Amino acid sequence: MTRAGAVVDVGGTKVVSASSASPENSRRWATDVEHGADALADQISDALRFWEIRAGERAVVASAGYLDVGLGRVRRASNLPFIDYPLRDRLRELLGCRVELVGDATAATVAELTHRSRRAHENGLYVTISTGIGMGVVRERRLDWLAGNGDRELGHVRVDQAPDAEICGCGRRGCLEAYGSGSSIVRRYAELSRIDAVPLTSPDELTVSDVVRACDAGDVRARTVIGDALGYLTTAIANASRESEASVLVLGGGVMVHAGLFEPLRQRLLVETGSRISIERSLFGEHSVLHGAAAICERDSEVVRALGEDWVGDR
Known part of the structure; x- marks a missing residue:
């Protein structure tokens, strides 16, 4: 399968990224919560760039916190240094590719609850x-x-x-x-x-x-x-x-x-x-978020159907 891009799970203790084609093969780093929002955005960018993401490909960022996915902003996150931060647009600038922002629980939910064993x-x-x-x-x-x-x-x-x-x-x-x-x-x-x-x-x-x-x-x-x-x-x-x-x-x-x-x-x-x-x-253990983000990135038909009309996608 030709991959669509790369995905990243941003949590309070770790940043984990993978190619969207093989989310079980991931790399992780301790989350940089000490140096501010821009430094963490840089770390997320580096985690995605590790997979050699290219222009025209898609990055899906699954983040903890209260998000406005339509505007691509992290409104607040008790374990991250983001306050009304334009994470999606910042990453688009750094990476030069399409970026989508989703909640980490949203990504894990669609991975777990659209699985064929639970349909x-x-x-x-x-x-x-x-x-x-x-x-x-x-x-x-x-x-x-x-x-x-x-x-x-x-x-x-x-x-x-x-x-x-x-x-x-x-x-x-x-x-x-x-x-x-x-x-x-x-x-x-x-x-x-x-x-x-x-x-x-x-x-x-x-x-x-x-x-x-x-x-x-x-x-x-x-x-x-x-x-x-x-x-x-x-x-x-x-x-x-x-x-x-x-x-x-x-x-x-x-x-x-x-x-x-x-x-x-x-x-x-x-x-x-x-x-x-x-x-x-x-089903996916600690990799549920990455599997969900990868399914979104790859436009899995069951996941797209579950996301419904309110999903903003690339808009």
Whole structure:
């Protein structure tokens, strides 16, 4: 297959790019969040240029955050240094090729919910739990562009109403992301360990998997952190599944893929939803975003149909 171009997944901890013809063959870099929006745009450009993208080809950029895809702007992103930033146009200038901007959850949603194994489901919900938390909804096999965006971002649903609730990266207190994201799980466990004067072997290298193992070993601090994360995730995702009337729920993102929390969360959700929904693991693992972006880039017919008339494409 002749490729259409290159794709990139821009997240709070890593930038991952690939040729659109083979998204499973990717390269990754730590996200440059320290040097401002232009520096990160340069890094994204370099990640796409790695695949020798040429004039006339297409680049699809799947970014975290609240996006205006029509204008190609990242309005805000709690884990990225973008504030109303014209990312699409900046990359067009740097690369000299066509650039399309989509949400990372949107890309992953169309990859997961248009897959042939799930085409029996007209309504589906995809949830990603990683550095951030996002979701996408398909209704009658069409992407719901409003679900999970703006004020309806799953990661920024307020789940803790206490005045001293955890502070989220967006600046508000009590958001789901402040308890259920991978970065928050690690941060909260490290903070509780510091308060209790419990030394950590390598605090800078701590992972969610480490916290899960500590929880399984009976560590009280880890049990508190994991218990909070699972509890808040269960409530928020169950509510989202009811609102979307989904018959299938797909759980993806790094926390679900690597940390061993898929089955505990799945069991809680089955109880919360009354087992009325099929709860499945991501087909593409941590590569869901790249696979979705590649399908958009290659103009896969099922994905184009799912994106529907509201998709702006090359406009």
